Amino acid sequence: MSTQPNFYEQVYAIVRRIPQGKVTSYGRIAAMLGRPNAARAVGYALNALKERQEHDVPWQRVVNSQGRISIVNREHGANVQAEILQSEGVPVSDDLRVEMRLYLWEGLNLMELDDILRGG
DNA sequence: TTGTTGACCCAAG
DNA sequence: TCTTGGGCCAACA
Numbered sequence: 001m002s003t004q005p006n007f008y009e010q011v012y013a014i015v016r017r018i019p020q021g022k023v024t025s026y027g028r029i030a031a032m033l034g035r036p037n038a039a040r041a042v043g044y045a046l047n048a049l050k051e052r053q054e055h056d057v058p059w060q061r062v063v064n065s066q067g068r069i070s071i072v073n074r075e076h077g078a079n080v081q082a083e084i085l086q087s088e089g090v091p092v093s094d095d096l097r098v099e100m101r102l103y104l105w106e107g108l109n110l111m112e113l114d115d116i117l118r119g120g
Numbered sequence: 121t122t123g124t125t126g127a128c129c130c131a132a133g
Numbered sequence: 134t135c136t137t138g139g140g141c142c143a144a145c146a
Contacts (some may be wrong), residue, residue, distance in 0.1 A: 018133090038141070039141080050127095069127085070128075
């Protein structure tokens with residue numbers, strides 16, 4: 001389809017469905033969109049979120065494939081993303097790592113995914 | 121259209 | 134476990 005929704009919007013649609021207390025990776029999101037090698041583009045999309053001020057997108061629930069936080073932003077000495085995740089019940093170690101084995105979000109079911117790919 | 125930049129991923133060493 | 138290098142993709146100048 002040539003009139004499919006923007007790549008950004010698809011990324012946001014998926015991130016919005018990550019349940020509290022779970023995390024997923026940039027690469028997994030890219031794979032859900034049918035672009036297993038577009039992990040960097042997903043990061044680019046989330047980066048643009050800052051300026052858009054879309055507070056309904058839980059960007060903090062996205063970490064890299066190794067369960068590590070890739071964001072350098074920090075306030076009063078503590079990493080912002082780590083703070084938010086811990087407040088949601090996801091433990092983050094001192095070296096900014098999350099136990100992916102325990103907190104990984106498995107992803108969407110086929111019906112939800114199809115809904116997003118269609119533009120829902 | 122080309123080159124550069126990123127909140128990445130993966131395989132090797 | 135950490136570091137490198139190569140690869141991939143979208144946005145932007």
